Amino acid sequence: MVPLSWFLILGAALFCIGVYGVLSRRNAIGILMGVELILNAVNINLIAFWRYRTPDQLTGLVFAVFVMAIAAAEAAVGLALIIAIYRTRNTVIVEDVDLLKM
Amino acid sequence: MSLPQILFLVVGVITLGAAVAVVTSRNVLHSAFLLALTFFGVAVLYVLLDTPYLAAAQVLVYIGAISVLIIFAIMLSRKVAAPHLVQRNSQWLLSLIVAVLLFGVLAYLTLQAAWPAAKQALGVDAIGGLGEAFVGTYALPFEVVSVVLLVALVGAIIIARER
Amino acid sequence: MTELYDWVRLIPLFPFLAFAIILLFTQRNQKLSTYLAWVGIGLSWLLGWTIVFRAIGDAHVLEEGFRAPIFSIPTGRGLLQLGFQVDALTTAMLFMVPFVCLMIFIYSKGYMHGDPRYSRFFAYISLFATGMLGLIVSDNLLLLYIFWEVMGLCSYLLIGFWYEKPSAMKAGLKAFITTRIGDVIMFLGMLLLYSTTGTLSFHEIFSEETLHFLKETTVWLPLVGTVSVAPVIAVLLFGGAVGKSAQFPLHVWLPDAMEGPTPVSALIHAATMVSAGVYLVARMFPIFALLPETASMSVVAFIGGFTALFAATIALAQDDIKRVLAYSTISQLGYMIAALGVGAYVAATFHLITHAFFKALLFLGSGSVIHGAGTQDMMEMGGLRKKMPITFWTFAAGMLALAGVPPFAGFWSKDEILAHAFEEFMHKGVVSWPFFVWLVLSLGALLTAFYMARQVFLTFYGETRSHHVHAHESPKVMTYPLIALAVFAVFLGFVGVPEEFPVLGPLFGHNLFHHIVGHGYPATPLNWGVMGLSVLLALTGLFLGWLVYGRNPLKEGQPDPMTKLGPVYTLLRNKYYIDEFYSKFIVRPAVALATLLFRFDNSWVIDPFVNLVGKVGAWLSDLGRIFDLNIIDGIVNGVAAVTAWFGKILRLTQTGKAQNYLLVAILTVLLLLGLYLYLPM
Numbered sequence: 001m002v003p004l005s006w007f008l009i010l011g012a013a014l015f016c017i018g019v020y021g022v023l024s025r026r027n028a029i030g031i032l033m034g035v036e037l038i039l040n041a042v043n044i045n046l047i048a049f050w051r052y053r054t055p056d057q058l059t060g061l062v063f064a065v066f067v068m069a070i071a072a073a074e075a076a077v078g079l080a081l082i083i084a085i086y087r088t089r090n091t092v093i094v095e096d097v098d099l100l101k102m
Numbered sequence: 103m104s105l106p107q108i109l110f111l112v113v114g115v116i117t118l119g120a121a122v123a124v125v126t127s128r129n130v131l132h133s134a135f136l137l138a139l140t141f142f143g144v145a146v147l148y149v150l151l152d153t154p155y156l157a158a159a160q161v162l163v164y165i166g167a168i169s170v171l172i173i174f175a176i177m178l179s180r181k182v183a184a185p186h187l188v189q190r191n192s193q194w195l196l197s198l199i200v201a202v203l204l205f206g207v208l209a210y211l212t213l214q215a216a217w218p219a220a221k222q223a224l225g226v227d228a229i230g231g232l233g234e235a236f237v238g239t240y241a242l243p244f245e246v247v248s249v250v251l252l253v254a255l256v257g258a259i260i261i262a263r264e265r
Numbered sequence: 266m267t268e269l270y271d272w273v274r275l276i277p278l279f280p281f282l283a284f285a286i287i288l289l290f291t292q293r294n295q296k297l298s299t300y301l302a303w304v305g306i307g308l309s310w311l312l313g314w315t316i317v318f319r320a321i322g323d324a325h326v327l328e329e330g331f332r333a334p335i336f337s338i339p340t341g342r343g344l345l346q347l348g349f350q351v352d353a354l355t356t357a358m359l360f361m362v363p364f365v366c367l368m369i370f371i372y373s374k375g376y377m378h379g380d381p382r383y384s385r386f387f388a389y390i391s392l393f394a395t396g397m398l399g400l401i402v403s404d405n406l407l408l409l410y411i412f413w414e415v416m417g418l419c420s421y422l423l424i425g426f427w428y429e430k431p432s433a434m435k436a437g438l439k440a441f442i443t444t445r446i447g448d449v450i451m452f453l454g455m456l457l458l459y460s461t462t463g464t465l466s467f468h469e470i471f472s473e474e475t476l477h478f479l480k481e482t483t484v485w486l487p488l489v490g491t492v493s494v495a496p497v498i499a500v501l502l503f504g505g506a507v508g509k510s511a512q513f514p515l516h517v518w519l520p521d522a523m524e525g526p527t528p529v530s531a532l533i534h535a536a537t538m539v540s541a542g543v544y545l546v547a548r549m550f551p552i553f554a555l556l557p558e559t560a561s562m563s564v565v566a567f568i569g570g571f572t573a574l575f576a577a578t579i580a581l582a583q584d585d586i587k588r589v590l591a592y593s594t595i596s597q598l599g600y601m602i603a604a605l606g607v608g609a610y611v612a613a614t615f616h617l618i619t620h621a622f623f624k625a626l627l628f629l630g631s632g633s634v635i636h637g638a639g640t641q642d643m644m645e646m647g648g649l650r651k652k653m654p655i656t657f658w659t660f661a662a663g664m665l666a667l668a669g670v671p672p673f674a675g676f677w678s679k680d681e682i683l684a685h686a687f688e689e690f691m692h693k694g695v696v697s698w699p700f701f702v703w704l705v706l707s708l709g710a711l712l713t714a715f716y717m718a719r720q721v722f723l724t725f726y727g728e729t730r731s732h733h734v735h736a737h738e739s740p741k742v743m744t745y746p747l748i749a750l751a752v753f754a755v756f757l758g759f760v761g762v763p764e765e766f767p768v769l770g771p772l773f774g775h776n777l778f779h780h781i782v783g784h785g786y787p788a789t790p791l792n793w794g795v796m797g798l799s800v801l802l803a804l805t806g807l808f809l810g811w812l813v814y815g816r817n818p819l820k821e822g823q824p825d826p827m828t829k830l831g832p833v834y835t836l837l838r839n840k841y842y843i844d845e846f847y848s849k850f851i852v853r854p855a856v857a858l859a860t861l862l863f864r865f866d867n868s869w870v871i872d873p874f875v876n877l878v879g880k881v882g883a884w885l886s887d888l889g890r891i892f893d894l895n896i897i898d899g900i901v902n903g904v905a906a907v908t909a910w911f912g913k914i915l916r917l918t919q920t921g922k923a924q925n926y927l928l929v930a931i932l933t934v935l936l937l938l939g940l941y942l943y944l945p946m
Contacts, residue, residue: 001104001106001107002106002107002110002150003217004217004218005212005213005215005217006107006110006114007147007151008208008212008217009209009212009213010114010117010118010147012205012208012209012212013118013121013205013209014117014118014121014140014144015204015205015208016201016202016204016205016208017118017121017122017124017125017201018121018125019197019200019201019204019931020125020197020198020200020201021124021125022924022927023193023194023196023197023200023201023924023927023928023931024125024190024191024193024194024197024198024924025125025189025190025191026188026189026190026191027130027189029130029134029172029175029176029179030125030130030133030189031924032172033124033125033133033134033137033172034124034125036137036141036164036168037121037124037125037137037140040140040141040144040164043144044144044147047148047151047153047156048151051151051152051153052217052218053218055223055224055226056226057226058226058228058231058232058235058239061153061156061228061231061232061235062232062235062236062240062243064156065156065159065232065236066243066247068159068160068163068164069247069248069250069251070247070250071163071164071168072163072167072168072251072254073250073251073254073255074254075167075168075171075172076171076254076255076258077254077257077258077261079171079172079174079175079258079262080257080258080259080261080262081261082175082179083175083178083179083261083262084261084262086178086179087264092179094922094923094924095191095922191924193924193925193928196928197928200928200931200932200935203935204931204935207935207938207939207942210942211942
């Protein structure tokens with residue numbers, strides 16, 4: 001029998017790998033991949049907690065499905081933004097897109 | 103060690119290894135394919151958690167849609183995805199430290215807590231119940247999410263469209 | 266149906282609405298402005314004539330008057346009722362004013378064509394029409410005075426309408442200030458009347474009790490002593506009339522007022538505003554006539570008679586076509602005033618009405634000549650009869666009416682004045698005002714005929730005396746009003762034919778005009794001698810005019826035959842040097858006094874003191890400035906500098922990179938998490 005903590009440790013590891021990806025990648029697509037990893041880690045935790053703590057309710061499952069839908073939406077919009085930025089500025093390197101500081 | 107535990111360890115190592123490769127690979131295209139592998143590993147974990155429906159959804163949505171989308175995006179911005187480019191930025195070391203620290207804290211907390219050791223029996227019919235929940239209790243959030251998805255897709259098309 | 270008279274309230278309102286709408290909304294659209302002004306005065310005219318023709322057959326209204334109150338002002342003594350009214354005199358004026366106004370409005374479209382301030386012109390004349398119409402329907406002296414001043418304002422605006430010309434601007438100021446002198450005197454009269462009787466309503470002033478009370482009351486005047494109050498009020502009110510009707514010695518503004526556009530001259534300075542002075546005297550006539558043996562009547566008679574002759578002589582020697590008419594107007598207004606001075610109330614009113622028609626006609630005719638010939642100098646004109654036939658014939662009708670040739674309108678009214686004066690003088694003997702009036706007015710009639718003949722012959726006969734003049738007939742919009750006014754100039758006199766006159770008398774309703782206006786006044790009997798003499802004088806004047814100017818028309822370069830009079834001509838041409846006299850003895854001393862006061866103010870007392878105060882103030886503020894610069898500014902600048910320094914340092918944390926910010930955020934979370942774990946619960 002797999003203990004709950006194993007799933008949680010794995011989720012935490014996946015989460016931290018995602019965080020590292022988001023913080024260290026120069027490529028916008030790479031950052032997006034990091035975000036996907038984070039979302040997957042969250043989903044693993046959601047399902048694991050549901051399965052071990054409240055298997056008689058459906059809330060955890062429903063939320064996992066919602067997270068998937070939102071992840072899909074986020075990926076679509078994010079990639080569209082990257083394409084648009086690439087078109088206008090001819091780059092996907094986020095350091096070149098530092099319009100926040102004029 | 104029971105069979106599920108061995109399976110979990112094998113799949114977990116593959117998943118995490120792939121994930122690490124995703125965030126460190128110098129070639130973005132390699133990253134994208136390894137990401138798909140990571141997603142697949144997560145799907146196997148879902149099976150281990152007795153939710154074959156979610157596993158199927160994971161495969162369909164993440165591998166079938168998102169990974170493919172990312173690969174397309176890489177191909178569209180091919181020039182900058184070239185493997186010789188440095189993919190790490192100047193704060194990568196600090197980021198690594200932060201990530202490891204964060205993992206340490208989370209792992210410490212997880213191991214500190216007293217978790218129930220075993221799974222309980224599945225109280226509901228996961229697949230049928232989920233279907234009923236979407237048209238019953240969670241009808242409104244479900245509709246809202248579908249509208250969000252629709253808006254996101256329309257928005258993505260408008261943003262990415264060539265003018 | 267008394268309700269019809271209630272509508273009298275609307276008569277001044279229509280042109281006022283036209284004025285407001287033009288000024289606020291349609292300045293850009295000249296056509297619309299024209300039609301708005303026409304509609305405004307046109308409605309007033311229709312309503313006015315409806316009321317007039319109803320009132321003529323309504324003995325009650327003619328005798329008692331109909332009052333339409335508007336609002337009342339509470340005063341210490343009670344309520345001061347203000348309102349409009351219809352009575353005999355208003356009826357007579359209401360026949361003349363809106364119609365003449367309408368004709369002039371129509372004519373203005375042609376005359377003002379192409380003027381840059383075209384719409385504004387129509388706005389002003391609409392406001393002016395409001396003033397005049399309001400004046401004649403007012404039922405009390407206060408409202409009358411308000412409208413009187415509205416007209417004064419419009420007069421100023423319209424005389425100075427072409428304010429680019431310095432002469433026009435000065436003429437406007439001169440008219441305004443000169444009439445203001447009279448208006449102040451009139452206001453004093455109003456105040457005295459109000460403080461004596463406690464009312465300004467005509468109806469109440471002319472009631473038996475009030476008149477009786479006025480007869481008994483006396484007032485103490487400095488230098489003069491205690492005198493009866495009525496003549497004092499009368500003479501003071503007459504001051505207003507002298508200013509407005511341009512009587513000697515306040516006549517100087519009217520000739521200069523010819524600087525305004527010609528329709529304005531016709532509207533204000535021939536037909537309406539100048540007759541307001543006569544109207545005022547006629548309106549207040551019961552007070553003038555209350556004590557006939559006192560100064561009130563004799564002052565009026567003297568001023569009127571003197572002005573009539575005096576202005577007529579000046580008119581002999583003027584070359585400007587409009588100035589001749591201006592002096593003629595002064596002279597004719599003198600006739601009316603003098604007629605009132607000898608008690609010829611009905612005759613004066615009659616002459617007021619007929620004169621308005623034919624003098625408006627003459628002014629509009631002269632405007633047509635100016636429009637066609639491009640000059641105002643009669644010495645440059647000549648021979649315009651062939652080129653401007655309609656203008657010539659209508660002008661001739663006006664000229665014959667003014668000269669007093671039967672059966673034109675002016676003959677009947679002028680003759681009635683002369684007959685009345687003669688009648689009075691027969692009663693009172695040679696050493697009396699009526700004799701003086703009769704004498705000067707008869708002489709004036711001769712001069713009038715002469716200068717009008719001179720004008721017509723100089724303008725329309727002979728050959729053109731300047732090669733600049735290429736005359737052409739004016740457009741129809743200008744000639745039609747001339748024709749309409751000419752019809753009245755010819756036929757209007759018949760409403761006042763003396764009752765005893767064979768054939769014509771019975772035919773035209775036994776002196777219809779007297780029946781309308783003359784309630785309570787005896788009709789002037791027909792006097793064949795006086796009538797014959799006045800006809801003879803008129804014809805003599807015309808004949809002399811023909812002799813001098815008509816038989817051998819003036820050629821180009823020839824001097825005016827009038828110059829043969831030598832120094833007399835110079836005196837007349839320079840208008841008896843009245844303007845120079847005023848400038849020397851009134852304007853210059855006033856300026857000198859003002860200069861003196863200015864010196865006192867500027868260099869002797871006030872200014873040095875003010876400067877001293879100023880210097881002390883400057884010194885004190887210098888102290889303040891030093892404190893301010895070094896201490897207050899130092900604090901303020903210090904705060905700013907510290908802030909800027911901090912900003913410079915904090916700025917470094919803002920890299921503009923989202924990943925950087927995110928790293929900081931996660932670090933913070935980690936820090937908080939560590940703190941949470943480290944601290945004991």
